[in-house]
Amino acid sequence: MLVTDKQKLDGLESSTLAVAAQKAKAAGHKNATTERGPWLLTLDFSTYAAIMSFAKDRALRKTAFTTYRSLASSGKTDNTPIIRQILEYRREFAVLLGYPNYAEQSFSTKMATFKEANDLLNEVARDARPAAKQEEAQLTAFARKATGNPSLQLQWWDTGFWAERQKEALFKVRQEELREYLPVDSVVQGLFKVGD
DSSP states (O other), X not given: OEEOOGGGGTTOOHHHHHHHHHHHHHTTOTTOBTTTBOEEXXXXXXXXXXXXXXOOOHHHHHHHHHHHHTTTSSGGGXXXXXXXXXXXXXXXXXXXXXXXXXXXXXXXXXXXXXXXXXXXXHHHHHHHHHHXXXXXXXXXXXXXXXXXXXXXXXXXXXXXXXXXXXXXXXXXXXXXXXXXXXXXXXXXXXXXXXXX
């Protein structure tokens, strides 16, 4: 999505704007700059995550969310028929091998059974749900207070943004400020040293 109004990008870090301007330049907008745009927002994960965490424009977050969610499931990039075909082949293969379904066939070579894995997932979900509901209520209360809107209902495209604002309020630090202290190359090298 090509954006020409910088106000729509309010909240995004300068590093995200710089990348978006570079992408716009590469797409033929030769005068694109970090400060003046235009900015080309793509759905690579780093851009998407930045939009969801930092963009103040709720409509922009909603557009990014709904577009990202439909990747490979609509239009010319729709993989749904291929996925259905793969699932059908897996089912047929499992039945040929004497299993009722692909999940049972897949688990036949693993320590856990399908039922055990399913029971574990259900147990974790049951145990985690109360804490998740409490966190959701706290986040909603924080967002309502911050916006002055006591009836605000958070949507999927709101949670990352408000979670980031809540972290900033609680810990008095922004993610971008940490980046200079944790450059990716240094962190990766450090992880390999710890692993040795």
